[in-house]
Amino acid sequence: MWERIQEKLGILADAAKYDVSCSSSGSKRTNHNKGLGNATGMGICHAYTEDGRCVSLLKILLTNHCIFDCAYCINRKSNDQKRAAFTVQEVVDLTINFYRRNYIEGLFLSSGIFSNADYTMERLVLVAKKLRTEHKFNGYIHLKTIPGASPELMHEAGLYADRLSVNIEMPTEQGLKLLAPEKNRADMIHPMKYLKGAILQNREDKKTIKSTPLFAPAGQSTQMVIGASNETDWQVLQLANQFYGKMNMKRVYYSGYVPVSNDNRLPVLGTPVPVIRENRLYQADWLLRFYGFNVNEIVTTEQPDLPLDIDPKLGWALRNMNMFPIDVNKADLWLIKRVPGIGIGSALKIVAARKFRHLTSDHLKKMGIAYNRAKHFLAGDRSIYPQKENTIEQVRAKILAECDSKYKPVLSSQMALF
Ligand code: SF4
Numbered sequence: 001m002w003e004r005i006q007e008k009l010g011i012l013a014d015a016a017k018y019d020v021s022c023s024s025s026g027s028k029r030t031n032h033n034k035g036l037g038n039a040t041g042m043g044i045c046h047a048y049t050e051d052g053r054c055v056s057l058l059k060i061l062l063t064n065h066c067i068f069d070c071a072y073c074i075n076r077k078s079n080d081q082k083r084a085a086f087t088v089q090e091v092v093d094l095t096i097n098f099y100r101r102n103y104i105e106g107l108f109l110s111s112g113i114f115s116n117a118d119y120t121m122e123r124l125v126l127v128a129k130k131l132r133t134e135h136k137f138n139g140y141i142h143l144k145t146i147p148g149a150s151p152e153l154m155h156e157a158g159l160y161a162d163r164l165s166v167n168i169e170m171p172t173e174q175g176l177k178l179l180a181p182e183k184n185r186a187d188m189i190h191p192m193k194y195l196k197g198a199i200l201q202n203r204e205d206k207k208t209i210k211s212t213p214l215f216a217p218a219g220q221s222t223q224m225v226i227g228a229s230n231e232t233d234w235q236v237l238q239l240a241n242q243f244y245g246k247m248n249m250k251r252v253y254y255s256g257y258v259p260v261s262n263d264n265r266l267p268v269l270g271t272p273v274p275v276i277r278e279n280r281l282y283q284a285d286w287l288l289r290f291y292g293f294n295v296n297e298i299v300t301t302e303q304p305d306l307p308l309d310i311d312p313k314l315g316w317a318l319r320n321m322n323m324f325p326i327d328v329n330k331a332d333l334w335l336i337k338r339v340p341g342i343g344i345g346s347a348l349k350i351v352a353a354r355k356f357r358h359l360t361s362d363h364l365k366k367m368g369i370a371y372n373r374a375k376h377f378l379a380g381d382r383s384i385y386p387q388k389e390n391t392i393e394q395v396r397a398k399i400l401a402e403c404d405s406k407y408k409p410v411l412s413s414q415m416a417l418f
Pocket of ligand 1: 067
């Protein structure tokens, strides 16, 4: 019996590794001594696979059977591979057992589509329901929803899961039509809209009636596969930006296409998307969400792809050298945040500290900024190294030479500040 479960675990955990949206930030579910565990905003256990993907220790599919045949997916029905399916009770038992042993702090559950969307979604919801109601489980639960599932099931899922996600799959509608013709973009957009409304309503309700049950307190997220179709980074980031603005999306994840088939609809047959492209998209995403950039400042229709050798913030600064050098003792906060090498935390420290003294390069270095990058964009007095005699290409070359390690691929989770 246990051997069979282990075998399923091997198959279904492996099949889940292509899903990159596994962070647990944003949920607070407190245990009042009557249940098992807590979900906090600090994240569930993560592991890093060889290619740098972040995976949680219990990140599994309910099944890798699927009635669909999406070209980019290892689980598509035409793929000749070992199939398996957990029962609802098996997933519940595994979660509880692993949780009690402190192997995991939550569950990330996705699935291929068994026979139709509702049939599959019902089972996903049942796992979460059993964990919450029978086992009083307070750990983090992230459920992937099945496109086309009924609003009633989506609602029930929100009552038990911390986060729900609806994968948009392809950045463009043409890409979806080409590579996943059985899917319909409306089946993804409608549930996103529903979730947005239900999450906002729940927050309002909780303000007036504290006992209102939680509904997806960690919000919703989505994921798109990058590089399986010929979309540009501009298209990817425009869509992500719309999701953040219109759908209140907590996170958009970018999953570089990993060649898993010889399907001739795939334009880049056999070519994996470089991890660095994923990294650059996450960096650009960070600029959109926290640094006040808009998409057209990062990429344009004329230059629609992010350069791979430099990060998008440096790219913007080099294209806008007319705005530099700046004097950190006088510049506005929004502009200080845009200096390559100065993150949000350091920018806030600079603005706070300059109220009390004139800041020099020594002060800046002590604040933890990446001074080798930042110095090319800073001026003010002699102690802050004016460098304006350099051409854009010289600055670019110097920074690349001085900060070589910073421009190598890094894990998305390590890119909070740059
Ligand atoms: S529906 Fe999902 S699991 Fe099925 S083939 Fe498409 S992407 Fe893969």
